[in-house]
Amino acid sequence: MTFIWAFLIAGTFCAIGQMILDNTKLTPGHVTSLFTVLGSILAFFGIYDKLIDLAGGGATSIISNFGYMLYTAALEGYENMGILGVFSEMLTKSSTAIVGSIIFAAIFALIFKPKD
Amino acid sequence: MNKDEYQKLVKKYEPKENKFQNVIYAFLIGGLVGFIAEGIIVLLMNFFDLSRLDAGAWTCLIIIFTASLFTALGFFDNWMTKSKAGLLIPTTGFAHSVTSSALDYKKEGLITGLGSNFFKLAGSVILYGILSAFILVIVRVIIGG
Numbered sequence: 001m002t003f004i005w006a007f008l009i010a011g012t013f014c015a016i017g018q019m020i021l022d023n024t025k026l027t028p029g030h031v032t033s034l035f036t037v038l039g040s041i042l043a044f045f046g047i048y049d050k051l052i053d054l055a056g057g058g059a060t061s062i063i064s065n066f067g068y069m070l071y072t073a074a075l076e077g078y079e080n081m082g083i084l085g086v087f088s089e090m091l092t093k094s095s096t097a098i099v100g101s102i103i104f105a106a107i108f109a110l111i112f113k114p115k116d
Numbered sequence: 117m118n119k120d121e122y123q124k125l126v127k128k129y130e131p132k133e134n135k136f137q138n139v140i141y142a143f144l145i146g147g148l149v150g151f152i153a154e155g156i157i158v159l160l161m162n163f164f165d166l167s168r169l170d171a172g173a174w175t176c177l178i179i180i181f182t183a184s185l186f187t188a189l190g191f192f193d194n195w196m197t198k199s200k201a202g203l204l205i206p207t208t209g210f211a212h213s214v215t216s217s218a219l220d221y222k223k224e225g226l227i228t229g230l231g232s233n234f235f236k237l238a239g240s241v242i243l244y245g246i247l248s249a250f251i252l253v254i255v256r257v258i259i260g261g
Contacts, residue, residue, distance in 0.1 A: 003154055010150020010206065011143040017201035018142035022135045028204050029237055032213075035205055036245040044252040057157045058150030060172050061179060062206050063241065070249035078257055086253055090246065096173045097207060098242070100180045101214045102234075108188035109218035109230060 006058025039067025145202025183211035213237035
Protein backbone atom coordinates (compact mmCIF):
# COMPACT_ATOMS: atom_id res chain seq x y z
CA MET A 1 0.00 0.00 0.00
CA THR A 2 2.90 2.35 0.76
CA PHE A 3 4.06 1.83 -2.83
CA ILE A 4 0.77 3.06 -4.28
CA TRP A 5 0.78 6.11 -1.99
CA ALA A 6 4.45 6.76 -2.85
CA PHE A 7 3.51 6.87 -6.52
CA LEU A 8 0.39 9.00 -5.98
CA ILE A 9 1.91 11.57 -3.62
CA ALA A 10 5.20 12.08 -5.49
CA GLY A 11 3.21 12.22 -8.74
CA THR A 12 0.73 14.75 -7.36
CA PHE A 13 3.51 17.10 -6.19
CA CYS A 14 5.13 16.94 -9.64
CA ALA A 15 1.79 17.48 -11.40
CA ILE A 16 1.13 20.60 -9.26
CA GLY A 17 4.65 21.83 -10.09
CA GLN A 18 3.99 21.33 -13.79
CA MET A 19 0.67 23.20 -13.58
CA ILE A 20 2.49 26.16 -11.97
CA LEU A 21 5.17 26.07 -14.70
CA ASP A 22 2.60 25.93 -17.51
CA ASN A 23 0.16 28.54 -16.26
CA THR A 24 2.43 31.18 -14.72
CA LYS A 25 5.65 32.89 -15.73
CA LEU A 26 7.61 31.26 -12.89
CA THR A 27 10.83 29.44 -13.80
CA PRO A 28 11.95 26.00 -12.54
CA GLY A 29 14.11 27.90 -10.01
CA HIS A 30 11.02 29.58 -8.58
CA VAL A 31 9.10 26.31 -8.45
CA THR A 32 11.79 24.34 -6.58
CA SER A 33 12.18 27.16 -4.02
CA LEU A 34 8.41 27.34 -3.69
CA PHE A 35 8.15 23.60 -3.02
CA THR A 36 10.92 23.76 -0.40
CA VAL A 37 9.05 26.51 1.44
CA LEU A 38 5.83 24.52 0.99
CA GLY A 39 7.58 21.57 2.68
CA SER A 40 8.42 23.58 5.79
CA ILE A 41 4.90 25.04 5.88
CA LEU A 42 3.39 21.53 5.67
CA ALA A 43 5.81 20.46 8.42
CA PHE A 44 4.66 23.44 10.53
CA PHE A 45 1.06 22.23 10.35
CA GLY A 46 2.08 18.62 11.03
CA ILE A 47 0.88 17.45 7.61
CA TYR A 48 4.24 16.35 6.22
CA ASP A 49 4.76 13.80 9.01
CA LYS A 50 1.52 12.16 7.92
CA LEU A 51 2.59 12.21 4.27
CA ILE A 52 5.83 10.42 5.19
CA ASP A 53 3.97 7.82 7.27
CA LEU A 54 1.64 7.26 4.34
CA ALA A 55 3.98 7.41 1.34
CA GLY A 56 7.46 6.67 2.75
CA GLY A 57 9.98 7.18 -0.04
CA GLY A 58 7.38 8.98 -2.13
CA ALA A 59 7.39 11.86 0.35
CA THR A 60 11.09 11.77 1.27
CA SER A 61 12.36 11.81 -2.33
CA ILE A 62 10.87 15.21 -3.27
CA ILE A 63 12.42 18.62 -2.66
CA SER A 64 9.72 19.56 -0.12
CA ASN A 65 11.34 17.01 2.20
CA PHE A 66 14.30 19.42 2.40
CA GLY A 67 12.04 22.11 3.92
CA TYR A 68 10.53 19.50 6.24
CA MET A 69 13.96 18.34 7.46
CA LEU A 70 15.11 21.93 8.07
CA TYR A 71 11.98 22.74 10.09
CA THR A 72 11.91 19.57 12.21
CA ALA A 73 15.67 19.67 12.91
CA ALA A 74 15.43 23.34 13.97
CA LEU A 75 12.46 22.58 16.23
CA GLU A 76 14.30 19.65 17.84
CA GLY A 77 17.28 21.96 18.29
CA TYR A 78 15.07 24.45 20.12
CA GLU A 79 13.73 21.73 22.40
CA ASN A 80 17.27 20.52 23.16
CA MET A 81 19.08 23.77 23.86
CA GLY A 82 16.83 26.75 23.26
CA ILE A 83 17.28 29.42 20.63
CA LEU A 84 20.95 28.51 20.08
CA GLY A 85 19.76 25.03 19.07
CA VAL A 86 17.75 26.51 16.19
CA PHE A 87 21.01 27.81 14.74
CA SER A 88 23.25 24.88 15.60
CA GLU A 89 20.94 22.00 14.66
CA MET A 90 18.89 23.24 11.71
CA LEU A 91 21.10 21.55 9.13
CA THR A 92 21.70 18.25 10.96
CA LYS A 93 19.05 16.23 9.09
CA SER A 94 19.52 17.77 5.65
CA SER A 95 23.32 17.47 5.86
CA THR A 96 23.17 14.17 3.95
CA ALA A 97 21.48 15.79 0.95
CA ILE A 98 23.59 18.97 0.93
CA VAL A 99 26.99 17.33 1.49
CA GLY A 100 26.05 14.49 -0.86
CA SER A 101 25.20 16.81 -3.73
CA ILE A 102 28.30 18.98 -3.12
CA ILE A 103 30.69 16.01 -3.08
CA PHE A 104 29.20 14.16 -6.05
CA ALA A 105 28.78 17.33 -8.14
CA ALA A 106 32.37 18.43 -7.42
CA ILE A 107 33.88 15.02 -8.21
CA PHE A 108 31.86 14.54 -11.41
CA ALA A 109 32.49 18.14 -12.56
CA LEU A 110 36.24 17.59 -12.17
CA ILE A 111 36.24 14.22 -13.94
CA PHE A 112 33.81 14.80 -16.80
CA LYS A 113 33.77 17.39 -19.56
CA PRO A 114 30.60 19.40 -20.24
CA LYS A 115 28.67 18.31 -23.32
CA ASP A 116 26.54 20.66 -25.32
CA MET B 117 -5.20 40.86 -44.74
CA ASN B 118 -6.47 42.72 -41.70
CA LYS B 119 -5.21 42.33 -38.16
CA ASP B 120 -7.84 39.84 -37.01
CA GLU B 121 -7.19 37.51 -39.91
CA TYR B 122 -3.49 37.72 -39.25
CA GLN B 123 -3.98 36.86 -35.59
CA LYS B 124 -6.06 33.85 -36.60
CA LEU B 125 -3.36 32.72 -38.96
CA VAL B 126 -0.69 33.10 -36.30
CA LYS B 127 -2.76 31.09 -33.85
CA LYS B 128 -3.24 28.34 -36.40
CA TYR B 129 0.49 27.79 -36.86
CA GLU B 130 1.56 28.35 -33.26
CA PRO B 131 3.01 25.17 -31.79
CA LYS B 132 0.33 23.87 -29.49
CA GLU B 133 1.60 23.19 -26.01
CA ASN B 134 -0.50 20.45 -24.60
CA LYS B 135 -0.78 21.43 -20.95
CA PHE B 136 -2.85 18.41 -19.99
CA GLN B 137 -0.29 16.04 -21.47
CA ASN B 138 2.52 17.86 -19.65
CA VAL B 139 0.77 17.40 -16.31
CA ILE B 140 0.19 13.69 -17.00
CA TYR B 141 3.87 13.25 -17.92
CA ALA B 142 5.00 15.04 -14.76
CA PHE B 143 2.61 12.96 -12.65
CA LEU B 144 3.71 9.62 -14.10
CA ILE B 145 7.46 10.28 -14.00
CA GLY B 146 7.38 11.96 -10.58
CA GLY B 147 5.27 9.09 -9.29
CA LEU B 148 7.75 6.61 -10.72
CA VAL B 149 10.63 8.35 -8.89
CA GLY B 150 8.68 8.15 -5.62
CA PHE B 151 7.87 4.49 -6.31
CA ILE B 152 11.53 3.63 -7.02
CA ALA B 153 12.67 5.55 -3.91
CA GLU B 154 10.25 3.54 -1.75
CA GLY B 155 11.50 0.37 -3.47
CA ILE B 156 15.14 1.18 -2.65
CA ILE B 157 14.19 1.94 0.98
CA VAL B 158 12.43 -1.42 1.35
CA LEU B 159 15.34 -3.27 -0.31
CA LEU B 160 17.91 -1.62 1.98
CA MET B 161 15.79 -2.32 5.06
CA ASN B 162 15.52 -6.01 4.18
CA PHE B 163 19.01 -6.72 2.85
CA PHE B 164 21.14 -4.55 5.13
CA ASP B 165 18.96 -4.59 8.22
CA LEU B 166 18.77 -0.79 8.30
CA SER B 167 16.18 1.26 10.17
CA ARG B 168 13.67 3.11 8.01
CA LEU B 169 15.39 6.45 8.77
CA ASP B 170 18.87 5.21 7.78
CA ALA B 171 17.51 3.49 4.67
CA GLY B 172 15.81 6.79 3.73
CA ALA B 173 19.10 8.69 4.07
CA TRP B 174 20.96 6.11 1.95
CA THR B 175 18.20 6.26 -0.66
CA CYS B 176 18.52 10.05 -0.77
CA LEU B 177 22.26 9.66 -1.39
CA ILE B 178 21.71 7.03 -4.08
CA ILE B 179 19.21 9.27 -5.90
CA ILE B 180 21.57 12.28 -5.74
CA PHE B 181 24.52 10.14 -6.90
CA THR B 182 22.56 8.78 -9.86
CA ALA B 183 21.23 12.19 -10.90
CA SER B 184 24.71 13.77 -10.64
CA LEU B 185 26.33 10.96 -12.61
CA PHE B 186 23.69 11.03 -15.35
CA THR B 187 24.01 14.82 -15.58
CA ALA B 188 27.80 14.55 -15.91
CA LEU B 189 27.42 11.85 -18.58
CA GLY B 190 25.31 14.32 -20.55
CA PHE B 191 21.93 12.70 -21.10
CA PHE B 192 20.10 13.90 -17.99
CA ASP B 193 19.42 17.38 -19.44
CA ASN B 194 17.41 15.72 -22.16
CA TRP B 195 15.49 13.65 -19.62
CA MET B 196 14.76 16.80 -17.57
CA THR B 197 13.18 18.56 -20.55
CA LYS B 198 11.16 15.53 -21.62
CA SER B 199 9.87 14.66 -18.18
CA LYS B 200 8.64 18.23 -17.48
CA ALA B 201 8.40 18.71 -13.69
CA GLY B 202 8.62 14.95 -13.09
CA LEU B 203 12.36 15.05 -12.41
CA LEU B 204 12.47 18.66 -11.20
CA ILE B 205 10.43 18.37 -8.01
CA PRO B 206 12.17 15.19 -6.72
CA THR B 207 15.69 15.58 -5.22
CA THR B 208 17.03 14.77 -8.72
CA GLY B 209 16.26 18.37 -9.75
CA PHE B 210 18.45 19.74 -6.96
CA ALA B 211 21.36 17.39 -7.76
CA HIS B 212 21.02 18.15 -11.48
CA SER B 213 21.15 21.91 -10.94
CA VAL B 214 24.30 21.71 -8.77
CA THR B 215 26.14 19.34 -11.12
CA SER B 216 25.16 21.15 -14.32
CA SER B 217 26.23 24.57 -13.03
CA ALA B 218 29.50 23.05 -11.76
CA LEU B 219 30.16 21.50 -15.19
CA ASP B 220 29.14 24.59 -17.17
CA TYR B 221 31.35 27.03 -15.27
CA LYS B 222 34.39 24.75 -14.83
CA LYS B 223 36.11 26.30 -17.87
CA GLU B 224 36.14 29.70 -16.15
CA GLY B 225 38.49 28.42 -13.47
CA LEU B 226 38.24 26.43 -10.27
CA ILE B 227 37.60 29.42 -7.97
CA THR B 228 35.99 32.09 -10.15
CA GLY B 229 34.14 29.55 -12.28
CA LEU B 230 33.27 26.31 -10.52
CA GLY B 231 33.50 27.64 -6.97
CA SER B 232 31.52 30.84 -7.25
CA ASN B 233 28.81 29.42 -9.53
CA PHE B 234 28.39 26.11 -7.72
CA PHE B 235 25.14 27.11 -5.99
CA LYS B 236 23.94 29.40 -8.73
CA LEU B 237 20.64 27.54 -9.07
CA ALA B 238 20.44 25.52 -5.86
CA GLY B 239 21.31 28.53 -3.69
CA SER B 240 17.75 29.84 -3.68
CA VAL B 241 16.44 26.48 -2.48
CA ILE B 242 18.86 26.49 0.46
CA LEU B 243 18.30 30.19 1.23
CA TYR B 244 14.51 30.17 1.19
CA GLY B 245 14.35 26.74 2.84
CA ILE B 246 16.43 27.92 5.79
CA LEU B 247 14.69 31.30 5.97
CA SER B 248 11.18 29.83 5.97
CA ALA B 249 12.09 27.08 8.44
CA PHE B 250 13.65 29.67 10.77
CA ILE B 251 10.62 31.99 10.66
CA LEU B 252 8.18 29.08 11.15
CA VAL B 253 10.14 27.72 14.14
CA ILE B 254 10.13 31.18 15.74
CA VAL B 255 6.36 31.44 15.12
CA ARG B 256 5.87 27.96 16.57
CA VAL B 257 7.94 28.83 19.65
CA ILE B 258 6.00 32.07 20.23
CA ILE B 259 2.60 30.36 19.79
CA GLY B 260 3.43 27.08 21.49
CA GLY B 261 5.55 28.56 24.31
